[in-house]
Amino acid sequence: MHVAAEVLGHKQKQAWLDKVLPPVEQVQPGLWSIPVEIPIKPLRYVLVYVLETPKGVAIIDAGWNDEKSYQTLSEGLATAGYAVSDIHDVLVTHVHPDHFGLAKRLREETGARIALHSAEAKTLMIEPHQEVQWQMESEVRAVQHGIPLEDQEQMKREVGEFRKFVDHSAPDVLLEDGDALALPDWDLKGIWTPGHTPGHMCFVEPERRIMFTGDHVLPRITPNISVHSNNPPDSLARYLDSLTKVGRVADTIEDCMGLPGHEYRYAGIRARADELIEHHEERLEELRAIVADQPGVTTWEISQRLSWSRDWSTFRFPERRSALGEAIAHAELLAQRGVLTPGSEPTAHWRLVER
Ligand SMILES: [Zn+2]
Ligand SMILES: [Zn+2]
Incomplete structure (x- = not known):
């Protein structure tokens, strides 16, 4: 039997059950989570993470590209003691509109750099x-x-x-598997996890015992592994490999906390990855x-x-x-x-x- 993902973000879990937006929270010193609403069901909100640095803040994912999301993000930053103008880096797990969304606007306003995996950058709609x-x-x-x-x-x-919410432009930094991110005070490393999208990335910080798992590993929902023109036909095989990969990385870090793109913080990344693999094997048999x-x-x-x-x-x-x-x-x-x-x-x- 599996040990399912263990809830760590209790207020987030309760808010999820109550169908309301969870609070802006300080997860660790120098790290905040801001829920930003998504106007389409059923995911409700995306979690934007704010990483404090001596220069300002970097954010992981940017929220949906509309005015309300922008305001929510701006208010969340204010709770953490910052403003939109303090953002100097936007690290994007993948280009889905709930994650990439506001990246371009934030760069235009603040000069922030957008970082994305090279395989993900190829799927942007620019030309x-x-x-x-x-x-x-x-x-x-x-x-x-x-x-x-x-x-x-x-x-x-x-x-x-859907297209009206998508406003893409080329990233400033192309990431590859294992790249260290040049963020002062942070020892952040990118892990390429193709499957949900071709260039999905998780980010790991071993010193802080955390992993940002984007949509790759969510505590309760099974991420959609679809095949469309931007995702190759072997996306499910890649996804299963990527689950094994993050499971292994998580195993090297004692008590590693999962910081997902939706739902709530959790423990047991490896157990949850194994559970997802098993889910897909059952689905294949069905x-x-x-x-x-x-x-x-x-x-x-x-x-x-x-x-x-x-x-x-x-x-x-x-x-x-x-x-x-x-x-x-x-x-x-x-x-x-x-x-x-x-x-x-x-x-x-x-x-x-x-x-
Ligand atoms: Zn996604
Ligand atoms: Zn998502």
Whole structure:
């Protein structure tokens, strides 16, 4: 049996249960956590971490790109005794809008440097041709996975809605696995953890016995490992490897505290990483059984048959898209393992590989 992640952020956990925003908290001397609201469900808020330095502050992740989030961040900094103008570095775990969001605006206002893993920087939408390419790839994928036409239309509308919050620009510092971050008073090191996104990074500070785990390891939620044009088809295999990797690093640090991008602080990073690996192995088996039961099934159909916390038919479109992403990632991994084959038509019809 597993020892699940142990709650350390009790006020955060209570706030999560009460469906309210947790307080701004000092986690350790020189380290603060600021919850910044996300206007879309179900994550509610992203945790921005403030690291004090002799020059001002560095932040890990930046919150959603809207005025309300900016105000929340600004007020949170004031609670910690700082202002937005004190930010000199923005370290980004990954480019999802709840994490990268305000980075560009903060740089424009303060001259802060934005640091990001090099593989993540490649997924930023900066040039117009990247957007066109992204749309074309999405259409190919829709055919490949058998998404019905009306759902494709819905997906386009939803992506359009979402795009207005995304304001990307190139980072100032490109990070690689194991890089030490040049932050005075901090012995912070980046760990490349591809999977949730291609260039997701966790940051570890062994002296302080902490690891910022972004969306890679969350105490309760299973992060979505979807496959889309920005994430390669082997994203789930990479994710599982990255879980083993952070588990190993955490094991070298006694009582290492996990500081996640959502939910609450926790202990037991290794145990939680192992639990997530096991979750995905169970999911792989469930998917294999669906294909065995219904040979020729499309990925879209698989996404409807997988077990979810609620019935798939009640899902709104963003949830359907996540569900499909999860089905794709797991089917692709089973194909890599030689268990399933998609056949050769434009639309994948999954079957078991004859042995
Ligand atoms: Zn994310
Ligand atoms: Zn997130």
